[in-house]
Amino acid sequence: xxxxxxxxxxxxxxxxxxxxxxxxxxxxxxxxxxxxxxxxxxxxxxxxxxxxxxxxxxxxxxxxxxxxxxxxxxxxxxxxxxxxxxxxxxxxxxxxxxxxxxxxxxxxxxxxxxxxxxxxxxxxxxxxxxxxxxxxxxxxxxxxxxxxxxxxxxxxxxxxxxxxxxxxxxxxxxxxxxxxxxxxxxxxxxxxxxxxxxxxxxxxxxxxxxxxxxxxxxxxxxxxxxxxxxxxxxxxxxxxxxxxxxxxxxxxxxxxxxxxxxxxxxxxxxxxxxxxxxxxxxxxxxxxxxxxxxxxxxxxxxxxxxxxxxxxxxxxxxxxxxxxxxxxxx
Numbered sequence: 337x338x339x340x341x342x343x344x345x346x347x348x349x350x351x352x353x354x355x356x357x358x359x360x361x362x363x364x365x366x367x368x369x370x371x372x373x374x375x376x377x378x379x380x381x382x383x384x385x386x387x388x389x390x391x392x393x394x395x396x397x398x399x400x401x402x403x404x405x406x407x408x409x410x411x412x413x414x415x416x417x418x419x420x421x422x423x424x425x426x427x428x429x430x431x432x433x434x435x436x437x438x439x440x441x442x443x444x445x446x447x448x449x450x451x452x453x454x455x456x457x458x459x460x461x462x463x464x465x466x467x468x469x470x471x472x473x474x475x476x477x478x479x480x481x482x483x484x485x486x487x488x489x490x491x492x493x494x495x496x497x498x499x500x501x502x503x504x505x506x507x508x509x510x511x512x513x514x515x516x517x518x519x520x521x522x523x524x525x526x527x528x529x530x531x532x533x534x535x536x537x538x539x540x541x542x543x544x545x546x547x548x549x550x551x552x553x554x555x556x557x558x559x560x561x562x563x564x565x566x567x568x569x570x571x572x573x574x575x576x577x578x579x580x581x582x583x584x585x586x587x588x589x590x591x592x593x594x595x596x597x598x599x600x601x602x603x604x605x606x607x608x609x610x611x612x613x614x615x616x617x618x619x620x621x622x623x624x625x626x627x628x629x630x631x632x633x634x635x636x637x638x639x640x641x642x643x644x645x646x647x648x649x650x651x652x653x654x655x656x657x658x659x660x661x662x663x664x665x666x
Contacts, residue, residue, distance in 0.1 A: 369425035467503035474507025487538030495659035528552030
């Protein structure tokens, strides 16, 4: 259903709110606004979390995808005008404009991907803080490389990518001080051919392990017969990574989204930084299973990973959040 049709339906429904059934009274209206297709894995994590809540009867959910930044504010306002109680999306590049919308609609809750602080009383922020499982992945990669050269292909050198790369590199160095890294940013969030070519170049330069932050790297690793590590989604199962992707650093938004929905329903939504909701202790990040690689990873390394993961969750080990742009070391 198009945005306008759905909004019209909601506006009409609002006129009959007093006649709503108990089930509908327990739901809230939530909108997702995505700059990429919902198949793009960053947006897909949000979409899947919201879809699960709708399937459970907790929310009424509508979404708009492929919304350019130049059109984003209009769509934000359209949903707010339509009586949506919670808007979830991404304000990267339009932070100031999105905050102005929140100010104009104080009764609407906003939970937006954004690198800056929460705003006013109704504008909460989140970002991708899966650096902890990235550190664990690095430990495995550092133990499995034979050339001591690891390739890393990312989208853009911004905080949400840099912190993952830096954590991965630190994890690898913790078990293998001799490991070196080749880093390439392709200047796109979705360009598999360009990512694949960047991976080929790194492999030609000696990398025998790849960190596939972007789609396309796994295909290059498969063609060259080397291993890779995945990012955000389970790339072994979701991106043709069988026998190639050892494991992936997973991002889970279910608990974060459920927290926001619960607050809106209770009338207690406040401007917060949801960083902790995207980390391991609150179930926002994890390491994917090892699948067919389970018996190929050194048993001692697996024990170390289990211990470090437990310490992270208990608050006894901290993986540094380093948003500085990482540099190649070979």
